[in-house]
Amino acid sequence: MTEENKRPNENYNLSYPDGKKNENNENVTFYYNRERRLANAPKEVQDMYKENRQSRFGLFSVLVADRPRRFLFLIIVLMCAIIIIVSRIGLLDNNAVLDGNKLEITGTIFEDNTIILIKKTARNDSAYTGDVDIAVSVPLKLTEDEMAVYSHRIYFSLEKNEAYRFAAPFNAPELLIVLQNDKSEVQHKFKPE
Numbered sequence: 001m002t003e004e005n006k007r008p009n010e011n012y013n014l015s016y017p018d019g020k021k022n023e024n025n026e027n028v029t030f031y032y033n034r035e036r037r038l039a040n041a042p043k044e045v046q047d048m049y050k051e052n053r054q055s056r057f058g059l060f061s062v063l064v065a066d067r068p069r070r071f072l073f074l075i076i077v078l079m080c081a082i083i084i085i086v087s088r089i090g091l092l093d094n095n096a097v098l099d100g101n102k103l104e105i106t107g108t109i110f111e112d113n114t115i116i117l118i119k120k121t122a123r124n125d126s127a128y129t130g131d132v133d134i135a136v137s138v139p140l141k142l143t144e145d146e147m148a149v150y151s152h153r154i155y156f157s158l159e160k161n162e163a164y165r166f167a168a169p170f171n172a173p174e175l176l177i178v179l180q181n182d183k184s185e186v187q188h189k190f191k192p193e
Contacts, residue, residue, distance in 0.1 A: 096188040098179050100127030101156060105177060107192030112171045114192045118164045120156060128181055129156050135178045136168040139189060 064070045096103045104119040134152040150168045
């Protein structure tokens, strides 16, 4: 072998610490005994080394195999249940409901006005159709002087999905909108973007 092809640790006798090869393997004494070690081992370890062990694989058994995994799986299931319940109740969305019509109310500030967008979705066939009076103002906690109110009227038709836009003369970080028909009334606070 040339000097270039030589391994870097070739000069060291790493396999034989005293530098001599032991040709006679009969003099080597082994102190390791697997049977004696397994006799003192816990039952789970003994079962692991049995030859007729049946391995059952399943996604659920892996998820709940030990205590930390069971706890983590329980937390994941509880979080999913909480998210589903809160979204069904309607606490996470920016929606209001007026006589069977789901209303999504948003706003955009443009110069000194707020452009208000109301998206109506009828939940069922018996949802309200007709005129709806709207009053928009700045909430009382944000204004110190006399409260100004902007009024508007829209008409819900038989269409399942509709969108209404109008401008209100307010430039505030939060607005209060009241929608009212002849049967009921809804108050909703929203933050224009």
